[in-house]
Amino acid sequence: MSLSxxxxxxxxxxxxHLxxxxxxxxxxISEGLQNELERALNDHELIKVKLALPDREGRAxxxxxxxxxxxxxxxxTIGKVALLYRANPQxxxxxxxxxxFENHHGRR
Incomplete structure (x- = not known):
């Protein structure tokens, strides 16, 4: 999947505003973190993740x-925060x- x-x-x-x-x-990355990331992406589709690592290369x-x-x-990605997206039709x-957002702003 590549976004335009x-x-x-x-x-x-x-x-x-997230x-x-x-x-x-x-x-x-622990198993618990992977599970939480999966749950968050499944539920919210678009999430922010904080990468609390001191160096840029480690964060990347x-x-x-x-x-x-x-x-x-x-x-x-801005500083230590990344915005991630994964579509979930369900x-x-x-x-x-x-x-x-779409429902609130009258889209669809």
Whole structure:
């Protein structure tokens, strides 16, 4: 899945006011973290992840691992926060950040 620049722009607009709901520390990616990331992506589709690692190279490597493990795509990375997206056609409309935004703003 590769998002166009226009799709990324729309997702950044939706994700602007989101808060990180998954945090990755220097301890790495545990099974619990993977489970939480899966749950968050399934429920919300668009999430922010905080990469609490001191160096840029470590954050980039950790982000690449998270993307590979989850099948999500990075929409944007600013400092220690990454905006991730993975579509879920069966997402609960009350939990999906995408569907809630579209319903609230009269899209669809």
């Amino acid at each position: 620049q226009q799709q990324k722009k729309a997702l950044r607009r939706i994700g602007h 808060h990180p709901i998954v945090a990755v520390s220097e301890h790495g 490597a950790m982000l690449e691992q998270l993307l590979a493990d989850s099948g999500a795509e990075a929409v944007q 997402a609960d409309p009350k939990l999906s950040n995408i569907q809630r």
